[in-house]
Amino acid sequence: xxxxxxxxxxxxxxxxxxxxxxxxxxxxxxxxxxxxxxxxxxxxxxxxxxxxxxxxxxxxxxxxxxxxxxxxxxxxxxxxxxxxxxxxxxxxxxxxxxxxxxxxxxxxxxxxxxxxxxxxxxxxxxxxxxxxxxxxxxxxxxxxxxxxxxxxxxxxxxxxxxxxxxxxxxxxxxxxxxxxxxxxxxxxxxxxxxxxxxxxxxxxx
Numbered sequence: 001x002x003x004x005x006x007x008x009x010x011x012x013x014x015x016x017x018x019x020x021x022x023x024x025x026x027x028x029x030x031x032x033x034x035x036x037x038x039x040x041x042x043x044x045x046x047x048x049x050x051x052x053x054x055x056x057x058x059x060x061x062x063x064x065x066x067x068x069x070x071x072x073x074x075x076x077x078x079x080x081x082x083x084x085x086x087x088x089x090x091x092x093x094x095x096x097x098x099x100x101x102x103x104x105x106x107x108x109x110x111x112x113x114x115x116x117x118x119x120x121x122x123x124x125x126x127x128x129x130x131x132x133x134x135x136x137x138x139x140x141x142x143x144x145x146x147x148x149x150x151x152x153x154x155x156x157x158x159x160x161x162x163x164x165x166x167x168x169x170x171x172x173x174x175x176x177x178x179x180x181x182x183x184x185x186x187x188x189x190x191x192x193x194x195x196x197x198x199x200x201x202x203x204x205x
Contacts, residue, residue, distance in 0.1 A: 001068060003035075003038045006067060009093065010060055013059065013089045014058055015027035016082060026177070027058065028122045029177065030060065033060045033122075034064060036197050039148070040199075043146075046068045050115075051119075052120075053119075054121040054136050055104060055136060056076055057077060057086070058082055058086045059086030060089075061075075061120045066090070074114075075097055076099075077100075079101075100113065105135030109139070117145070117146065119139075119147045119149075120148045123149060123150075137159065141163075144202070145202040145204070147200040147202070150175075150177070153194035163200070165203060167202045169199065170201050172197070172198060173199070174195075174196055175196070176194055176195065177195045
């Protein structure tokens with residue numbers, strides 16, 4: 001599948017009907033999702049792999065991984081209402097994804113996921129809850145040896161420090177995340193935030 005075809009199919013994925021500011025529920029735009037997934041696929045980390053989408057929301061990264069030939073895809077999110085939308089999106093896309101209701105950071109979550117080959121994720125940036133991305137980084141390192149995550153531009157130094165020898169950032173791919181007016185504290189119709197796709201390799205001790 002070509003990049004433009006993947007992007008076109010991901011444009012059809014429905015977003016959040018009642019997004020939560022506390023959970024930082026922003027839909028990952030199709031161009032950014034497609035770019036992350038296509039890059040991972042070119043690196044051999046999607047096709048035939050067991051892929052986990054941490055904080056999957058309405059499933060755009062999960063569905064894209066399935067479209068690119070992942071052997072199995074598991075999407076995890078704490079919001080069961082959102083997972084209902086994700087299941088509908090997967091059905092419409094004609095792909096099979098296992099969606100699990102679980103909170104990232106809870107001790108029982110990781111055993112329910114099991115080991116994976118690759119993690120894809122767009123974790124909360126911590127705008128509403130400081131350090132909200134840390135449990136996602138920890139969970140990703142426990143779950144898979146390869147991680148593709150979307151972070152605020154300029155986060156590389158923090159992530160490298162937080163990895164603390166557990167992993168290494170192998171690549172940084174720039175991009176933009178358009179935030180549409182969603183919550184009462186938003187003052188613009190659309191605000192483009194510079195982001196980075198960080199490609200992390202887990203260091204096996």
